[in-house]
Amino acid sequence: MFDRTVETTVDILAPPEVVWAVLIDNAAWPEWNPTLVKCEGQLEPGQRLAVTAHMPGRSAWTFKPTVLTVEPNSELAWRGSLPIPGLFAGRHYFRLETEGASACRLVHGEQFSGLLPLLMGGLLSDTEKGFHAMNAALKARAEARAGVAQE
Template sequence: MAQEHRIETTAHLDARANEVWAVLTDFPAYGEWNPFLTAIAGLLAEDERLDVTLTRPGGKVDRFRPRVLRVSPARQIRWLGRLGPGGLFDGEHYFVLEPQPDGTTVLTHGERFTGVLVPLMKSALADTEQGFTAMNEALAARLSTQED
């Protein structure tokens, strides 16, 4: 029977949504600031595949090729990664940007995992949550240095 597990983090960023978007979509610069998604290559367009390198806390590196599900400029990015054929361990990753009246942005960064292997992946999922938080913090720092 398929299981589901969701990880969701939120960051209040002192930048406009278009500024956050510019950093999130500047894939060639990820190696300079992003401790979790350390490299992304490919075209950010619906139905395209990205080549993503993920570095877990502790240094374990994974590569995967998710399919882009949705791209809404300055609003959201969603992609779906799969381990093996669909239904074993699928992860729908998302970044949702919510512009605030004061010119800041609330980022919801999460992933919904589904599949029969979800119960066996608990330690990897705990690492993933730490990685999301580390990326959110690094994104906030990156945005603050770009204002100077």
Template sequence: MNINSKYTLHNVESTQTRRNGRTTNAADPSAGSRRLLWISAILTAMLAGFCKSIHTELKIRATPAEVWSVLMDNKKYPEWNPYHVRVEGELKEGNTIVVEVHKPNGNRIVLEPEVLRIRPERELTWGGGIPGLFTGEHVFEIVPCEEGVVLIHREKFSGIFVPFAELDSIEEGYAQMNQALKERVED
């Protein structure tokens, strides 16, 4: 029957549209592929620009076990930690914890990250957020050295809201926390 061929012909003709003075055919797979490539390229470029990291280090005259003990005793954070003033919940892989942050600029925030990795006397990592919008992976690393240990305190942020994250204040807060941890362990 010719009904199907008329319908098909009519359907193809109706997909032709006029854009920017050119006639295009929406049924042309190459037009859609090019559009998808452009959108992907733009999104990739945008998201790549929204990845930032903070990295701080401090030498501490102590053993990895001594530093680890203070770092894992989150109930005592209010006694010494000027940045993470409250960390509630068990520091165990897979657990969600509550972290109250007091930034040096006066801003405060409460986060609920997941504990991602625990490697005793070496690494504590938590992270979370909303993928694409704002995520962070916060890492404390303890690296043995001749004088004791190096505490590496870092975080990687990604998402379109990273430019609004007050990274300078966060980095200053990490440095303050590192110094307070050093004083706590060395005393």
């Protein structure tokens, strides 16, 4: 079995509550999110989502993960897999770590497992680029909501 994690971080000059509000408003993702361009469904544990991803240099695709964790102002996670056990599974997560009274760090990643990730080197690299792009867009939107001047 192969396991690989793609993990990115970004420091955001906004309280976790503000970042969380942007993150869980999945209906608004098409307005600002360059990577996860659409997310339909309830962000509640056990619920199934329809998420459309568009990684740099790749065509968009839709997958249907199940929500695992929704801890307000702290963590959102879901898991997707292929129907054949052991072939592919991914646990996508967003964690917010408090950095003082008015800032936080977003830890955004995915843990891949199964046989298929062995063949996904280029896609994993593009996934990391996509996560960085989403992080930057989330940072800009949350900081604008928090009244932080944009450079």
